[in-house]
Amino acid sequence: MPLAARARQDQLVMVGKLLVITALMFGFGYALVPIYRHICTALGINVLSLSERGGSAAEAAPANTQVDTSRMVTVEFDANARGLWSFKPEVRSLQLHPGQMATVMYDFTNTQPRTLAAQAIASYAPSVAGNYFEKLQCFCFNEYTLKAGESRRWPVVFYVDPKLPRDVTTITLSYTFFEVGGKLPPAPGGGA
Template sequence: MSHARIRSDNRRMVGKLLVIALAMFGFGYALVPMYRAICDALGINVLSVAERQQPGMAAGKPVNTQVDTSRLITVEFDANARGPWEFKPAVRSLQVHPGEMATVMYEFRNVQSRAMAAQAIPSYAPKQATAHFNKLECFCFTEHTLAPGESKAWPVVFVIDPKLPKDVTTITLSYTFFEVGGKVPQAPAGGAVKATSAAMAWEPRT
């Protein structure tokens, strides 16, 4: 077989391979609109339906599909301090949608003349709300040591599970802040008088 015949056969083979490759590329490209059209017609293209219902997704903005905007839950905040110090929420209540992330600040001041170690324990009302109140960040996770007269403001970041029973419209989050025993030195003589004076001088923020 001559070299010319071999080159001719090779060119034909390369041409056939290019045609096949282009045909496969075109078929694959056409599969996308075909798949979308078929799935839309059958009602099984979940992504396409979600994009139409959430226009923010098309602009590249994430949308939290877990937020139940049809409900509003009132969350009340309470604070109890077992000891001579100041402890309170920055706000008394918030209204949030289930699934919506929210933040509330709690303020604390050690009005004693000594350092103290303390920790907060949360409680919930009604009780059935406990399993549905999810804290993402909370000062209650750890102990805290504060110097004499030191003030702190701590966040509580939370989300209420959309599975919260429909009859629950108000949740009370209450913290009890107590001193952890044996972690700090005893108060010096006259400390109670100084603590009382410091407490009277501090004006809580509203």
């Protein structure tokens, strides 16, 4: 067979192989969605949307099985401010089941005639409660700058871990707001 004819035949074989590979790749890509669904169903991680399952959101929302409905815990809220500003929770206490999520708003007003930077630090009573008090969102995570006379409302989104010892029926969450990077006012009754 002449060299040119041999090269032509090799080229045709190569094109044929490339066409087969292209067809297989297209078929594999096309089959990925059904393969994914079967794998997810087999592994129990079915992540199909509600419309694909044919149900409404209310039917599909599972009950929160982590809430301990057999008992109630009282959470008391306290606010302290080291400085000339107003800081307080909108509610003084609430009752909830361990595992139940709750949101409490805090009001803060800078009553000073200047801009200030401040941050809150949380403490718990009894101290063991701090290990079971889970904050998902809290103003204490960040430092804030407020202009003179500026007011803000901040949420604390939390739940009490159901593993909280049964003898703890009341938790006090106390925040102390400190000025950051500024002068602290003199302690009450202290001389300069």
